[in-house]
Amino acid sequence: MSIEDVKQGEVQRMKSQVWRMEILTDGHRMEKALGLLTPDERQRAARYHHEEDRRRFVTGRALVRCLLSKKLGIEAQQVVLTQTAMGKPEVSAAYFFNVSHAGGQVIVGLSQTHPVGIDIEQVSAPNVDWKDVVGAVFSPEEIASCRRGEDALAACAIWTAKEALLKAWGCGLNANTKALTILPDGSSFSVRCQGAPMTDANLTLLDVPSGYLAVLALADVNTLTIEGRAAINPQIM
Ligand SMILES: CC(C)(COP(=O)(O)OP(=O)(O)OC[C@H]1O[C@@H](n2cnc3c(N)ncnc32)[C@H](O)[C@@H]1OP(=O)(O)O)[C@@H](O)C(=O)NCCC(=O)NCCS
Numbered sequence: 001m002s003i004e005d006v007k008q009g010e011v012q013r014m015k016s017q018v019w020r021m022e023i024l025t026d027g028h029r030m031e032k033a034l035g036l037l038t039p040d041e042r043q044r045a046a047r048y049h050h051e052e053d054r055r056r057f058v059t060g061r062a063l064v065r066c067l068l069s070k071k072l073g074i075e076a077q078q079v080v081l082t083q084t085a086m087g088k089p090e091v092s093a094a095y096f097f098n099v100s101h102a103g104g105q106v107i108v109g110l111s112q113t114h115p116v117g118i119d120i121e122q123v124s125a126p127n128v129d130w131k132d133v134v135g136a137v138f139s140p141e142e143i144a145s146c147r148r149g150e151d152a153l154a155a156c157a158i159w160t161a162k163e164a165l166l167k168a169w170g171c172g173l174n175a176n177t178k179a180l181t182i183l184p185d186g187s188s189f190s191v192r193c194q195g196a197p198m199t200d201a202n203l204t205l206l207d208v209p210s211g212y213l214a215v216l217a218l219a220d221v222n223t224l225t226i227e228g229r230a231a232i233n234p235q236i237m
Helices: 003-009 027-034 039-047 051-072 130-137 140-145 152-169 226-232
Strands: 011-013 016-022 081-083 089-091 096-102 105-111 116-122 180-185 188-193 196-198 202-205 212-218
Touching (some): 016 051, 016 116, 016 212, 039 051, 051 105, 096 152, 105 116, 105 212, 116 152, 130 140, 130 152, 140 152, 152 188, 152 212, 188 202, 188 226
Parallel strands (some): 096 116
Antiparallel strands (some): 011 016, 016 105, 081 089, 096 105, 116 212, 180 188, 202 212
16 A cells, blocks of 8 residues: 555545545555554554454554655654544644544545544444434434434434544543534534534535545534533543
8 A cells, every 4th residue: 555545535625634545455455554554553453353343444544654654754654643541543743633434435534733533434334223323322403303313314414423523522432422412504514512502613524435424523622611521521621
């Protein structure tokens, strides 16, 4: 795998970039991708029980290293990646990034100015019943908006946007997801935290293959009120 393999996936959004590629299935390309990873990451890859999970992780991490290597002008293996207490991978210098995988797709968002969250989902993912997801994590307004999950496309869009924003804040699903209300609004979304509008949570619906939905979130956690942080996840800094 080299940067040439992924160039076509680039999209510019609000001074950020989004890269998408298909999860690697070819043995030779997988070997090349593994060659971009650190020894620790190769060990992690070897620990996955399911081959599909291993391929997702390797493709995503190789894509991240490939992009950051090009941006920072260093070898892919030399890019120093760390992880927050809540598990969000980070790079030490100059960039924010986030990665998501679903089905056969992996997507990466990069920004120099804003913490990034990105999520890709399959609208009809096997083993996902939107009615269950909606009941567990949606606010009452979100539940009404997707007719309790009967409208799978609307439910998937809200879920994808919610996860992207929570990933931008770094708390992932370790959050009180019902404190947030995210509703589709054209190619973007309106966001409210405990009823208060958040006008600067930049959520963009991305152009992805049919059957998938993806959302990029560029967020500034400092604009959340103390009450908002406490309601969603007190660990958000
Ligand atoms: C992080 C999380 C949102 C990922 O969701 P997902 O739909 O399984 O997976 P995605 O493909 O969209 O994203 C996975 C990537 O997110 C990144 N990630 C991990 N933790 C993260 C965090 N706290 N914030 C932002 N990004 C995170 C990683 O890069 C990961 O990929 P990698 O492990 O290959 O490097 C989710 O696993 C999570 O919050 N987990 C903790 C709580 C939980 O498991 N709750 C389940 C009950 S609802």
